[in-house]
Amino acid sequence: MTNRLDRIMERLSRTAARGMSRRSFFGRASAFGITAAAMPLLPVSRANAAQQPGESGDPQSCDYWRYCAIDGFLCSCCGGSTSSCPPGTEPSPITWVGTCRNPVDNKDYVISYNDCCGKSACGRCMCNRNEGDTPVHQPAGSNDINWCLGTEVGVVYNCSTAVVLGAAD
Numbered sequence: 001m002t003n004r005l006d007r008i009m010e011r012l013s014r015t016a017a018r019g020m021s022r023r024s025f026f027g028r029a030s031a032f033g034i035t036a037a038a039m040p041l042l043p044v045s046r047a048n049a050a051q052q053p054g055e056s057g058d059p060q061s062c063d064y065w066r067y068c069a070i071d072g073f074l075c076s077c078c079g080g081s082t083s084s085c086p087p088g089t090e091p092s093p094i095t096w097v098g099t100c101r102n103p104v105d106n107k108d109y110v111i112s113y114n115d116c117c118g119k120s121a122c123g124r125c126m127c128n129r130n131e132g133d134t135p136v137h138q139p140a141g142s143n144d145i146n147w148c149l150g151t152e153v154g155v156v157y158n159c160s161t162a163v164v165l166g167a168a169d
Helices: 002-019 022-041
Strands: 071-073 096-102 107-117 126-128 157-167
Touching: 071 157
Parallel strands: none
Antiparallel strands: 071 126, 096 107, 107 157
């Protein structure tokens, strides 16, 4: 088995050596390394939501536990809910995340904040809580970006949801 694997690797290496120079090999290897290093900086799609924990509080109040890192109008005041967009809007496929403590079970949960896009700004229940907000160069945790850039309906921001992804480890 080892000899066969050696022969396969030798054949692949010789084929690669015939088809590319040392300079292009190092260029491709460098590009791969830079891409791998930059992956954590890219926005991440967090579309799958976990089971909902026990709830307490008013979802139309900025003091609601899920809103610890929110920045925007609350969809629960604009015809939607804490986890769904109002009719006529579309959730952004990319989000920012925060970790909030639920007072019911005293556990931390990862919250995905989705911007709802397509209609003009709701203008009701503006909340700007920045607990755990990261700088814009760390976009997955930054609430200062218009996340509507990834939607089909346009870049117009309407409101923000707070979807529970699961318990934080």
